[in-house]
Amino acid sequence: MPTRRRDRRQELEARAFTQDGFFTSAQALEAGYTYQAQKYHVDSGNWERVGRGLFRFPNWPEGPDDQYVFFMLWSHGLGVLSHETALSVHQLSDVDPVKIHMTVPEGFRAKDPALVLHTCQLPEADVEEHEALRVTTLLRTLADVAASDLAQEHINKAVMDALEQGKVTRRSILQRSDKLDDHAALRLERALATALEGNGHV
Numbered sequence: 001m002p003t004r005r006r007d008r009r010q011e012l013e014a015r016a017f018t019q020d021g022f023f024t025s026a027q028a029l030e031a032g033y034t035y036q037a038q039k040y041h042v043d044s045g046n047w048e049r050v051g052r053g054l055f056r057f058p059n060w061p062e063g064p065d066d067q068y069v070f071f072m073l074w075s076h077g078l079g080v081l082s083h084e085t086a087l088s089v090h091q092l093s094d095v096d097p098v099k100i101h102m103t104v105p106e107g108f109r110a111k112d113p114a115l116v117l118h119t120c121q122l123p124e125a126d127v128e129e130h131e132a133l134r135v136t137t138l139l140r141t142l143a144d145v146a147a148s149d150l151a152q153e154h155i156n157k158a159v160m161d162a163l164e165q166g167k168v169t170r171r172s173i174l175q176r177s178d179k180l181d182d183h184a185a186l187r188l189e190r191a192l193a194t195a196l197e198g199n200g201h202v
Contacts, residue, residue: 021057024053025055054070065133068100071115080103080127082101082122082141083097083103083118083144085102087145090167095158100114102116103118138162142173143176146185147180147184152191155188160191160194163195174189177189
């Protein structure tokens with residue numbers, strides 16, 4: 001195989017490896033695959049088309065984050081996993097959302113029935129990377145669910161889990177609650193009080 005073709009394939013495979021086997025048409029273009037070449041590889045069975053402008057290498061083993069990676073690429077990198085989905089990524093509480101929650105910037109127009117989209121221009125300080133995923137930070141996630149209609153018991157459990165795992169402190173939660181509206185602040189502080197009462201944190 002010519003070196004150029006081999007390098008092109010290796011570049012795309014390296015990118016896909018960090019994305020659970022997924023890659024976009026734009027990423028394939030960057031690696032040197034024209035649209036005509038992309039169609040050829042789909043028609044030949046070398047690539048699997050999984051969405052508009054989205055591909056995956058066939059026989060890639062399924063992983064627990066597949067749907068998250070898919071929608072990260074679907075959003076062209078603009079979406080950030082948030083709210084209940086971010087709780088799951090952070091392994092907090094026992095929430096098992098039916099739909100994926102994602103925060104997108106103003107002007108984002110795409111929709112999908114598998115998603116609950118929240119519109120907000122997130123500060124970069126409120127976003128972190130978990131391998132191929134972009135997710136709201138733990139404190140931002142707690143603030144978001146406190147401001148949502150998620151049951152108080154789930155917020156209580158999330159705060160307790162975060163404290164027990166040493167991921168947040170009482171002070172950091174109180175500092176975050178100071179930035180919230182009265183309703184969200186009350187719910188977050190109530191969860192903190194319940195957690196402290198239950199596990200003896202001070």
